[in-house]
Amino acid sequence: MLAGCKVGPNFSRPDVAENADYSREKLPATTASAGDVAGGAAQRLVAGMDIPGQWWTLFRSPTLNALVEEALRANTDVAAAQAALRQANELVYADQASLFPSLSATASKTREKVSPVSFGSSTSGSSSIPILTVNAASLNVSYAPDVFGGVRRQIESTAAQAEYERYQLEATYLTLSSNVVNTAVNLASLRDQITATEQIIQLQSDQLDLLKSRRELGAIADTDVLTQQASLAQTRATLPPLQKQLAQTRNQLMAYLGRFPNQDQGERFDLASLHLPEQLPLSLPSAIVLQRPDVRSAEAQLHQASANIGVAVSNQLPQFSITGSLGSEVLAGTRLFSSGTGIWSLAGSITQPIFDAGALEHRKRAAVAAYDESAARYRGTVVSAFEDVANALRALQADADALNQQVIAEQAAQQSLDLAQAQFRLGAVNYLSLLTAQQTYQNAIVTRVRAQAARYSDTTALFQALGGGWWNRTDVDPATAGKPDRFGLPSLQEIMPDPAPKHAAPATSDPAVSARLEQPKQ
Template sequence: MSTFLALSGCTVGPDFKIPYAPDVSGYTNDGLGKTVGATVSDGRQAQRFVMGSDVNPAWWSLFQSKQMNAFVEEAIRNHPDVAAAQYALRAARETAIAEQGGLLPQVSASASSTRERTAASGSSPASIYTLHNASVDVSYSLDIFGGTRRQIEAKWAAAEYQRFELEATYLSLTANVVTSALTDASLSAQIAATQDIIRLQRDQLQRIQQQFNLGAVPASDVLSQQSTLAQTEATLPSLQKQRAQTRNELMAYLGRLPSQDRGESVRLADLRLPQALPVSLPSALVRQRPDIRAAEATLHEATASVGVSIANMLPQISLSGSYSTSASTPSDLFSANSIAWSVAGSVTQKLLDGGTLFHTKEASVATFEQDLAKYKSTVISAFQDVANSLRAIQYDAKALQAQTAAEKAAQASLTMAEEQYKTGAVDYPTVSSAQQTYQNAVISRVKAQATRYTDTVALYQSLGGGWWNRQDETALSRPRVQPGRFAGPDSVPATNATTTDIKNKKVQEQ
């Protein structure tokens, strides 16, 4: 055993090290992301940023909607993308476990019985006899330079990639379900508001028509109101089309067909905004975002592949042995005279290969550099997502306050215009213009209200969704056997060959 450990102790190629997190203290240049207690409000529900707070893994439940919770649970349970990601993870882990078999001797056994008849020759008559054979063959490739171990390390890194692809699928699906349900609620509220405005405008048209019949107003007032009503009615089909398509999208996220829509919906007025919004520390974000962790796993795989390429350039040493026996009767099969055995060792080293192994190694180094650049790009995009979400929430509240004030002012202006029209102080185009202004203000207020919810969803999504606090990984995504030494950084303590951190930008060959 000590000889084996000595022979297998060397591992060529670079050890993987996790890249350092960006050395910044916030997400925006004015410190918004680290301000505790920064409050934004629409007059009813206030929100504040809490720097360093952890993310609730069931963040959608903070909207306090039972229907929203039911939507998310159904999507997680039914959507085929989640099942596909789970099976991809299981396949990757099984592949890594299978690769570990390369560290052990390979043993094969065979047995056969042959019935033969020899032809007569001269004075020798024909004879019939049975020949029994049994053999055991053993082969073992010594992993002196760690090529096999680097290959196993790469396979576990690929499994880690699939693990975080599963988390990314989970996060994307839940965020899409919530966003689609919010969009549906917004469009439903816009349709209801438009229908209310249409009813008011029809009533107004009926009154003006009666006044025209009495000769109190000119025909132009009737035509003006008819035009305003027609313009408002023309906006309704577009909203209805958008909602129908949003419903189809929501059904797809739930794993249903469009024809299986049962009409369940979320009402915008029933939702509650989370008051305390978590803002993860920048140093923590790189450990929370599934896309960053997936990019990190890809970088880990590329690092291990460099070691594999280097090991392939070095001598390959293997041992083999066989034990066989042949006899005409089973009782003599294992007698001393029937036994044959052999033991062999071999060393193989390519002397001329046209530069294939060298350039293969260089290609693996270039792949590492490429994956490192992609990792950095992913980190930059992640920080941009968080900053965008923080800015959106900051300005959404102000926008909603302004839109609410605009709606109230438009309603007061419309009421005043209608009263002045009755006394003849203004002409009807003034009333018609006030109606259109009020209609636009109502729709804009509904949109602004919905935007506060959708941008809150975007913040939770940009922070990673809290998967690290969830304990519901399915049996499909867990390995069936204990992976052991090469199980990856989150399963067992890392060994020297699988240390999980990149400090140096350049690959250094050992």
């Protein structure tokens, strides 16, 4: 009965408030449509729809799929998170060993020159001093029964830490994949903005040539030509910042992929090459606490804090231990384990702290306070999760409406510009009206491109806010589970490592490849 006892609280996941939801009012199930432009499709929210583990494939871009997969293989943050999880799992296996007896072997040979004085003799002279030789060998066993469950609570705490590292790894996967997708969208947006700006520059250049021709004919004043030249220069000035931002975004993508900036292989994106998913998942509010990696990480920390309370309580209770040894002790090594040379010992002990100036009690109170802190952080993480989903849903609706109106504004601006150009050629309007139409059209194009990119980014944000479907992933590196297959004995490879082969395989930074290379041969 005592062996089944575990002091301290048993952990249970906190409940989410029954009335928790993403919005006070009912949100529309379908967004607005902006027509046939890239990113203009209407999107429908499907309640309870599952999220694929590779959600980025819904954008239907083979180039994007390849980049995300490369990032998940080569990114250093992923490699570090995998190593942290592997370390945490190995520490769990190490703590589990405390539930078993420990057995050790000892062998010794002692030669000692003893002074006769120690035997009460006053004889002097080196010839009369005996030299003793003692040979001994023994097996020693020790065991600490986990009567009050302190060891099991410690294992529970370490296992919760491993669970935390597991969800930190999932959060790293989710953040990295979202960053790669968003970076690809930014690259596409910037490239389209640069293309639109170059078209506007060409339009303004053609208009400047026309004005110069009319000035030579004396139809207009020099001020109109100079104004057009200034407007063209201003438009050209907007191009270098876009090109700089494009280059910096490319460098950022290379970092996500684990490449150096000079290893850019020229992957290109434009918004037309990305498909906007038309059906989007909307998880039930009660499912968010199970789907979000950051919420599960906070839950694991709360579980660890709960287990640490049990550890602190058990430290205040009696500690039991059993030790024993069996061996042989002789003067001549050849007589070890012969008849009459056996020695043994068996001891049991109970230790109960009596006075420690309140140290153990304060440590228990500190553990309770740590639990309260973790509980508050858990509630805060859940609230932030709902906030992220709510923001993503609002952005989907608002940005769809914005793109719809921006497409209409661009079409109107283009028609206004065409009309102003025709009227200007006929002398029906002054140059100022033409210049205003040009600037309006230029702003409308750039704003429309940004509105298109926002819809792709909003979709990515929703997948990220809902957890990214990590529970459907099939590419988990098995090496992160550690090796629970032996009880601490060094392997033969560790004791007698093989010499390096003449044609050794090249070193790799891919943790999955490294794990396969490190597997022992059967």
